[in-house]
Amino acid sequence: MAQLGWIIRWRVEILVASGVVPVVSELAEQPVWLPVYLLPLIAAAGCPPARRAVGDQFRGLVVRHRFQGLCQRTSMRTPQEWLPLVMGTIPHRDGRLELYVWCRSGMSLELFEDYLPEIKVACFAGEAAVRPHARWGHVVIIEFRR
Numbered sequence: 379m380a381q382l383g384w385i386i387r388w389r390v391e392i393l394v395a396s397g398v399v400p401v402v403s404e405l406a407e408q409p410v411w412l413p414v415y416l417l418p419l420i421a422a423a424g425c426p427p428a429r430r431a432v433g434d435q436f437r438g439l440v441v442r443h444r445f446q447g448l449c450q451r452t453s454m455r456t457p458q459e460w461l462p463l464v465m466g467t468i469p470h471r472d473g474r475l476e477l478y479v480w481c482r483s484g485m486s487l488e489l490f491e492d493y494l495p496e497i498k499v500a501c502f503a504g505e506a507a508v509r510p511h512a513r514w515g516h517v518v519i520i521e522f523r524r
Contacts, residue, residue, distance in 0.1 A: 437469065437475060438466075438467030438468075438469055438475060438477075439467075440502075441467060441475060441477060441501045441502070441503075441522060442464050442466075442467055442477065444500045444501050444502070445464060445477060445479075445497065445500065445501055445520070446461065446464060447500070448493075448496060448497060448500040448501075449461045449462060452493060452496065454485075454489060454490070454493055455485075456482050456483060456484040456485060457484050458484075460482050462479045462480060462481055462482060462485055462518075463479070463480035463482065464477065464478070464479055464480075465478040465479065465480050465517070466478050473523060473524045474521055474522065474523055475503075475521070475522045476519050476520070476521050476522075477501075477519070477520040477521075477522065478511070478517060478518075478519055479517065479518045479519075479520060480516060480517055481516050481517070481518055487508060487509075487510055487518055490508045490518055490520065491508050494506055494507075494508060497520060498522075501522055503522035503523060503524070504523050504524050505522070505523040506520060506521065506522050506523075507520070507521045508520050508521075509521065
C-alpha cells in the first residue's frame with residue numbers, strides 16, 4: 379500500500395520520465411537531428427510566456443512536494459496515519475497558486491487552519507489561506523500568494 383501512495387505522490391515525475399526516455403533514446407540514435415530537437419527548446423527559453431508557464435508549473439510541483447513532506451512530518455493525517463491527497467495545483471497570472479487537497483475521513487478544514495503558519499513556511503508563501511471548495515465539502519483549497 380505504501381508503494382501506491384508513493385506512485386500517487388510522484389505521478390507527475392513518473393509521467394515526465396516515461397516521456398523523456400523515448401525522446402533521449404531517439405536523440406542518441408539520430409545525432410544529426412539534434413539541432414531540430416533543441417531548436418524548439420532554445421526558442422521556448424527565449425520566450426517569456428513559455429518561461430513563465432514552465433516556472434508556474436515547477437512552482438506548483440515544489441509546493442505540492444513541500445506540502446506532502448510537511449504532512450509526513452506533522453500530525454496532519456488521519457488517525458490511521460493516512461496523508462491528505464493532493465489533487466493538484468492551479469497557478470494564476472496574478473501570482474496566486476491554489477492547492478486542491480482531498481480530505482480523508484477524520485480531517486477537516488480546521489486541521490489545515492491550525493497548521494497554516496507551518497504550511498506557509500514550508501511552501502515558501504508570503505500569505506496563505508484555507509477555504510472550502512464551493513461544490514465538494516471534502517475538498518479544501520489552500521491558496522498561496524508570493
